[in-house]
Amino acid sequence: MTDNTISINLVIKDERLKRKFEDMIASLKGLRVVAATTPPPVDLLIIELGGQIDKEFKLIRSLLDSGAAGDVFIVSANTNPAVLLQAIKTGVKEYFSLPLDVEEVTQALCAIREKKNKSAVSAPSRKGKILDVIGSKGGVGSTTIAVNLAAELAGRHPELTVALVDMNxxxxxxxxxxxxxxxxxxxEITKNIDRLDATFLMNILVRHISGVHVLPSPGYLNGYPAPTPETIENLLGHLQKLFDVVIIDGGQSLNHTSLRTLEISDTVLLVALLSLPCMSNSNKILKSFDSLKLISRENVRLVVNRYLKNSEISLKDAQESIQHDIFWTIPNDYQTTMSAINQGKTINAIASKSEIMKSLRGLSDALFPQQAQAGKKPWKLFKR
Ligand SMILES: Nc1ncnc2c1ncn2[C@@H]1O[C@H](COP(=O)(O)OP(=O)(O)OP(=O)(O)O)[C@@H](O)[C@H]1O
Ligand SMILES: [Mg+2]
Incomplete structure (x- = not known):
């Protein structure tokens, strides 16, 4: 939001009740109701509880966590103390029972307005950074790196909101x-692209215990339209407004949608092994980036995975052959990576002190240096 008015999203099914809120809001200066389709974030979400309370509280939590809603008020006829307690635990600011006490609601709305005016040191609206992890060949470890980097960032920096998108x-x-x-x-998104908004998106994302919000891929396209470059742009635009960091497991495909993703990304991690086929592919990929002007070279970080110190091809030879610096190396540790995959756990969860984990942590710090040093936002490395 660039202005100082309080944006309010009303998710209220009962038309009469909704109108009552609209009238109250219209009578107060500095507040406005926004359309349900307005992209996030909104300052205040006023939601009428429906029949699926647990699901609704889960959604509210994720909207608050991700910053899609600054504050949440609930309105409901349900006065069960257990529900009220759940609302408090979820971080709901006000809980209005019915019939509505107009005076009480007005005071609460004014309090939100005052809070915003006090903190009007105009914080810039969020524009998360996109990191696209792609492989120079299949099976080089793009998913391992994307998943563990996202979990590491979210786990070690709870102040950051992190999304992980599977583009395979x-x-x-x-x-x-x-x-x-x-x-x-x-x-679901490609099928309902016209309905895409923060609420819809947060409903689809799954929160992993590390704090990462995951957007899985369909695994099949049975009945779902394939994404277009426009769909991807729309989706990533919404994700950037909700999350500080959006990590994409981009796989290897270089079709229209993945090219668009590369173009929108701030940084690309190109994952390769120290092998001739991988170096040759990396060379071709980098040249394609140049000729198509997809992303400037300085924003492409080459990561050598499964690195062995006694490798036949040296790092120096590889760099010279592809004319691009190697940004990071991740040691070869098949047992740990495989064991993590087989258990469905992050590498940090099963081997936090392993060399491979130390390396992944180092990669996260190298990509987000400011974050590594202080509690500040980490965008030094990202250039547009
Ligand atoms: N640093 C590593 N050391 C040893 N093995 C690794 C390392 N990183 C990944 N692997 C292994 O490589 C295999 C492929 O990993 P992963 O699925 O992450 O690759 P990918 O590039 O995403 O593959 P795909 O092309 O199928 O999507 C897995 O068995 C994984 O355990
Ligand atoms: Mg993969």
């Missing part, structure tokens, strides 16, 4: 890597 059209592995059972995936 058919064989998205992220649910297996993180042992999550998502109900939805981005096929």
């Amino acid at each position: 059209m058919l064989f998205g592995d992220i649910p297996l890597f993180l042992e999550i059972q998502p109900k939805y995936h981005w096929g």
